[in-house]
Amino acid sequence: MSLLGFRTTYELALLFTCLLGDFLPSTVKSTHGNLPRALIDSSTHWGVAFFSWAIIVQAKNYKEFAECLLCGVLAMGIDADHFIAARSLSLQAALSLSSRPFLHSTTLTLSISLIIFITGHILNKGWIKLLSVMCFIAWTSHHIRDGSRRGLWFSPIGSTPPIPYNLYVILTLLLPLLVIFILKLFNSDFMRSDLHRQLYVEAKSKNVLPI
Numbered sequence: 001m002s003l004l005g006f007r008t009t010y011e012l013a014l015l016f017t018c019l020l021g022d023f024l025p026s027t028v029k030s031t032h033g034n035l036p037r038a039l040i041d042s043s044t045h046w047g048v049a050f051f052s053w054a055i056i057v058q059a060k061n062y063k064e065f066a067e068c069l070l071c072g073v074l075a076m077g078i079d080a081d082h083f084i085a086a087r088s089l090s091l092q093a094a095l096s097l098s099s100r101p102f103l104h105s106t107t108l109t110l111s112i113s114l115i116i117f118i119t120g121h122i123l124n125k126g127w128i129k130l131l132s133v134m135c136f137i138a139w140t141s142h143h144i145r146d147g148s149r150r151g152l153w154f155s156p157i158g159s160t161p162p163i164p165y166n167l168y169v170i171l172t173l174l175l176p177l178l179v180i181f182i183l184k185l186f187n188s189d190f191m192r193s194d195l196h197r198q199l200y201v202e203a204k205s206k207n208v209l210p211i
């Protein structure tokens, strides 16, 4: 499959994940309680982050799919703040908070991602810089998806209105492409896998760059 083919395939998978994840909760009867909806929501956050990272690295080997898995776990993981804020493992308590829990502050997650990136830059460690980009994708895609219901929360300034559904889907599809654009702009070599590096060198010799 060509590099364009990988990216298009994963973009379509990302679109399908969004649409399916937003449709499935409507099929769950309210008598089944909150658990099925919470599991669908969590899995959708995981899938969105998984395919977003797959688009960025054009995943095609075990190492890159492992990165996709990790990105998905990072996206799912921030919902743990519901339980931390509720000081309870009860799903009912976690879903009944009066305010949004701290890891849903976009200001905070952007700051954490930036601090990780700066740390990687100072220590000159490519994997730390890669982790910062992964955190950014995982957490921002999660916030955009939640934002279709509650808006984006830029503490301490406030929240935006809820993101219209179509705009949320478009932003989700554009986010990995925006990251690719920025990485390309800064010629971020740390993002290229060995295979991609090899393809890059080959393409460069033919004057056809893959990204």
Ligand SMILES: [Zn+2]
Residues within 6 Å of the ligand: 078, 079, 104, 142, 146
């Ligand atoms: Zn959330």
